[in-house]
Amino acid sequence: xxxxxxxxSAEETRILGASLAPVLLPGDVLSLNGDLGAGKxxxxxxxxxxxxxxxxxxxxxxTLVHEYNGRYPIVHLDVYRLNYFQEVLDLGFEELLDxxxxxxxxxxxxxxxxxxxxxxxxxxxxxxxxETAASDDEDLDEFRAVxxxxxxxxxxxxxxxxxxxxxxxxxxxxxxxxxxxxxxRVPDHVSRHRRLxxxxxxxxxx
Amino acid sequence: xxxxxxxxxxxxxxxxxxxxxxxxxxxIKEQRVEEWDDETLVLGIETSCDETSAxxxxxxxxxxxxxxxxxxxxxxxxxxxVPEVAARAHVEALxxxxxxxxxxxxxxxxxxxxxxxxxxxxxxxxxxxGVAEAKAxxxxxxxxxxxxxxxxxxxYSNFLGNYSAKWPAVVxxxxxxxxxxxxxxxHGDYEIxxxxxxxxxxxAFDKVARFLGLDYPGGPEIDRLxxxxxxxxxxFPRSMVGEPGFDVSYSGLKTSVTNYVRRLEYxxxxxxxxxxxxxxxxxxxxxxxxxxxxxxxxxxxxxxFLCGGVxxxxxxxxxxxxxxxxxxxxxxxxxIELCTDNAAMVASxxxxxxRRGIYxxxxxxxxxxxxxx
Numbered sequence: 001x002x003x004x005x006x007x008x009s010a011e012e013t014r015i016l017g018a019s020l021a022p023v024l025l026p027g028d029v030l031s032l033n034g035d036l037g038a039g040k041x042x043x044x045x046x047x048x049x050x051x052x053x054x055x056x057x058x059x060x061x062x063t064l065v066h067e068y069n070g071r072y073p074i075v076h077l078d079v080y081r082l083n084y085f086q087e088v089l090d091l092g093f094e095e096l097l098d099x100x101x102x103x104x105x106x107x108x109x110x111x112x113x114x115x116x117x118x119x120x121x122x123x124x125x126x127x128x129x130x131e132t133a134a135s136d137d138e139d140l141d142e143f144r145a146v147x148x149x150x151x152x153x154x155x156x157x158x159x160x161x162x163x164x165x166x167x168x169x170x171x172x173x174x175x176x177x178x179x180x181x182x183x184x185r186v187p188d189h190v191s192r193h194r195r196l197x198x199x200x201x202x203x204x205x206x
Numbered sequence: 207x208x209x210x211x212x213x214x215x216x217x218x219x220x221x222x223x224x225x226x227x228x229x230x231x232x233x234i235k236e237q238r239v240e241e242w243d244d245e246t247l248v249l250g251i252e253t254s255c256d257e258t259s260a261x262x263x264x265x266x267x268x269x270x271x272x273x274x275x276x277x278x279x280x281x282x283x284x285x286x287x288v289p290e291v292a293a294r295a296h297v298e299a300l301x302x303x304x305x306x307x308x309x310x311x312x313x314x315x316x317x318x319x320x321x322x323x324x325x326x327x328x329x330x331x332x333x334x335x336g337v338a339e340a341k342a343x344x345x346x347x348x349x350x351x352x353x354x355x356x357x358x359x360x361x362y363s364n365f366l367g368n369y370s371a372k373w374p375a376v377v378x379x380x381x382x383x384x385x386x387x388x389x390x391x392x393h394g395d396y397e398i399x400x401x402x403x404x405x406x407x408x409x410a411f412d413k414v415a416r417f418l419g420l421d422y423p424g425g426p427e428i429d430r431l432x433x434x435x436x437x438x439x440x441x442f443p444r445s446m447v448g449e450p451g452f453d454v455s456y457s458g459l460k461t462s463v464t465n466y467v468r469r470l471e472y473x474x475x476x477x478x479x480x481x482x483x484x485x486x487x488x489x490x491x492x493x494x495x496x497x498x499x500x501x502x503x504x505x506x507x508x509x510x511f512l513c514g515g516v517x518x519x520x521x522x523x524x525x526x527x528x529x530x531x532x533x534x535x536x537x538x539x540x541x542i543e544l545c546t547d548n549a550a551m552v553a554s555x556x557x558x559x560x561r562r563g564i565y566x567x568x569x570x571x572x573x574x575x576x577x578x579x
Contacts, residue, residue, distance in 0.1 A: 036413050037461035041404050059405045059457075061413070062382035063255065064329060067575060090294055092331050126468075141465040 003159055005166070005183045007144040012170060013039040013124070016146055017046025019166035020120075023158040024051070026072045027099040029116055031108025031151075034124030039144055040106050043124065044076055047104070060106070064091060073101035080107050088114060118152030120159070147186075246319045246560070247311075249304070249343065250553025253336030254328025254356045255383065258299035261549035262311035262318075266557030269366055270311030272543065272550040275299040293331035300339055307549070315347055322556020325353030325566070326576030333572035341568050352556040353566035356547075357578045361390055362558065363544040363551040364511040371538050372509060376501045380494065380522070381514030381546070382408030382425075387452045387501045388578065390511070393558050396578055399501050400452025407490055408516045410456035414463050414486050418479050428483045429519050435484030440466060442489040447496045452504075454493055459486070491525040499529055509536045517545040 007013045020030075024047075032040045041059045048057045053070035059078065060066040066076040075096050082088055088111050096103055097116065108115060125145045150156045163183050170182055244265035252259040258275035308314060323340035326333060337353070344351035360379050364371045376399075377388040385408075386401035405413070408425055415424020420431070445458045463486050470477050502510060510530060516522060517539055530537040544550060559565065 035464070036417055037457065037464045041457065045404075056401070056403065058402060059409060061409050062406060063327075065574070090331075091329070092293075141461070 001150070001156070002186050003148045003163060003183050004186050005146050005148075007039070007124075007146050008174075009142050010039060010042050011173065013042045013144060013146065014046030014049070015169045015173060016166055017043040017048075018050035019169050020162050021047055021050030022165060023161050024072070024102050026101055028102050029097070029108075029119035030102070030104045031112070031115060031119055031121045032104060032106045032124075033109050033122065034144075035126065038124040038126060040124060043122065043146075044104055044106075048074055048076075051102075065096065067101075073098070075101050075103045076106075077103065078106040079111055085111065085114065116152075118154055120155050121147075121149040121151055123147040123149070246557055247313060247317050248320045248322050248352075248553040248557045248560070249307070249318050249340075250354075250549035250551070250556060251300070251304070251321065251323040251336045251340050252356075252359075252547055252549040252552045253296045253300060253332045254324045254326070255332060255547060257547040258296050258303050259547065259549035259552075260300065260303040260307040261553050262307050262313055263366070263550055263553035263557065266362075266554045266561070267365055267367060267369065269550045270313065271307045271309075272548055273303045273307045273310065274543070274546075274548055275303045293329075293335050296332050296335040300335060304339070304343075315343065318343075318347060318349060320344075320350040320352055320556060320560055320565070321347075322352040322354050322553050322559075324356045324359065324552050324572075325570065326573035327356055328572075328574060330572060330574045333574065337570075337572045345568060350560060350565040351568055351570075352559050352564070353570050353572075354552050354555045354559065355576050355578055356552075357384065357386070357388075358394075358396070359551040359555040360384075360513045361388065361396075361511060362555040363513045363540045363548070364538045365558075366540065366544055366550055366554050368538060368540070370536075371511070374505070374507045375509035375511050375538075376498065376505055376507055377511040377513065378494065378498050378526075379514045380407050380512070380516040382406055382412065382423075382516075384514060385454060385456075385516075387497060389501070389505045389507070393562060394564075394579075398578060399504070400454070400497065403453055403455045404457040405460060407454075407456060407494065408514070410460050410490065411487075411516065411519075413460055414483075417464055417467065418482060420479075420483075425516065425519065428487055429521065431480045431483040432487045432521055433484075435478065435480030435482070437484040437488035439478065439481035440485040442466070442485055444489055444492050444496070447493055452497050452501050454497055456490070459489055459493075487519070487521045491519075491521045494522060495525045495529050498526065499533070502533070502535055508534065509538070512537065512539045513545055515546045518542045 007016060032043060034040055045057045048068055048070060051070035051072065051074060053068040053074065060076050061078045061080050064078060068074040077096060079088055093114055148159055150159055167182055246265055248263050250261040250263060259273060261272040262270040264270055321340045321344045323336045324333065325337060341351055357379060361377050374391045377390050379386050383406055385406045387399040389397040389399050411425040411428055412423050415428050420427040442459055442462050445455050446453060463482065467477055467482065512526060523539060526537055
């Protein structure tokens with residue numbers, strides 16, 4: 001089952017990241033997906049801030065891996081620039097799946113076969129529903145649909161806790177616009193994620 | 207310095223069990239450290255990210271060789287594999303690169319006075335390859351081993367072959383992985399004024415290029431298209447310009463480019479890619495020029511160093527050149543092969559450290575998050 005919430009601004013995306021922090025423990029894996037500019041790094045900034053990371057959280061697209069020390073160590077990986085599973089493995093992916101650290105993988109669904117059985121998938125998608133954007137066009141550009149999808153046991157319960165935190169924080173951000181429950185439960189849909197090509201030889205797949 | 211003073215053969219003959227062995231070695235090193243001069247030969251090794259590079263630099267300024275293993279001429283040596291992020295690729299490429307660097311410099315291992323290597327920041331697996339190799343060379347030759355900060359090394363790319371470069375200066379390090387403004391007061395005396403809050407500038411270039419369907423890496427492609435497009439066609443936001451501080455942010459700009467293109471696509475309008483590229487590049491240039499000039503004003507220096515891969519961008523160069531000319535600021539821009547990751551800058555930075563008597567213990571481990579101090 002998937003939980004869906006609309007984020008109206010980068011600030012709200014950051015809050016969604018932050019509200020996930022209290023339920024995270026070392027060993028947890030987050031797979032973060034969404035197009036360029038969807039707010040993946042923004043989400044991680046919120047998460048890292050809430051986990052008491054001091055210092056800057058920037059995009060690891062070029063540098064591939066960033067490590068932060070907060071309440072727990074956080075490993076922030078971005079596989080956008082990689083083309084083959086073998087490259088992800090060469091990067092030391094198995095070591096990055098450290099039971100002592102929280103692993104956040106941007107474009108994680110591209111490497112879904114390498115992820116453990118238990119992880120949280122987060123998808124940020126822009127609204128492309130321009131029809132409904134009658135007057136305030138600029139605001140729509142800020143809108144993101146954020147989906148949280150539990151993969152494997154354990155995440156359902158964590159998501160329940162996270163939703164309560166998120167609702168409270170979002171309400172606190174804009175008390176005037178408080179519109180009841182922001183999260184909605186939707187059936188899983190077929191994922192449209194970009195996947196890495198399999199290598200020419202079969203050495204790369206697991 | 208007279209290299210015969212301390213022949214490799216002599217120390218080779220010393221029995222490892224001899225209690226004076228370690229002491230002698232240290233004494234010789236210290237004596238030699240005082241002798242760093244313009245003839246000092248340092249081997250630099252750089253493996254922090256994609257590039258495998260080895261270089262021999264004399265006196266910290268003269269490049270005798272600078273081999274970057276993604277260059278085509280080396281491909282024959284290691285079977286045509288272009289080095290990737292993989293530590294494995296560094297392992298394959300590094301030894302041939304070092305050999306090639308020595309051959310081109312017309313030097314042997316025994317001519318070297320020290321080995322400098324990038325200790326961080328970078329990918330831990332890649333860093334380890336270079337550091338292990340550098341330590342092995344340093345301990346076999348019994349010469350000092352110097353660990354260098356990659357970002358500090360970038361600053362030194364301005365001193366290579368350039369005797370007019372002088373401290374103090376403001377340094378703009380701008381590449382795919384980093385975007386920062388540093389106030390460099392002198393050797394080892396740096397203050398980070400600001401940097402990117404999200405994406406590095408080069409990363410924004412590449413992501414926008416990919417979104418526009420241009421070839422990867424997209425920085426040069428956007429630069430080329432910009433010459434054909436109208437930089438005033440679209441007014442993209444210049445976030446944080448005019449605000450206090452020297453930080454920049456590119457995620458907003460990147461998002462507004464994608465929003466603009468998606469909107470046009472939705473409305474069924476044709477997209478003028480050249481205009482979008484030119485307008486985007488102009489926004490980046492405006493942001494960087496504004497922040498850099500603010501940093502120059504703040505620090506009251508009259509020298510500006512530009513380094514990092516994005517220094518190759520013609521728009522940025524022109525923008526900064528014009529601004530510096532107006533304000534009589536001396537702008538130094540290294541040639542492009544020194545702007546991107548290379549070992550010559552590592553050797554130069556290492557030489558500067560050695561001159562100040564700083565070298566690194568062989569116990570030192572690479573640090574993927576090594577801060578610039």
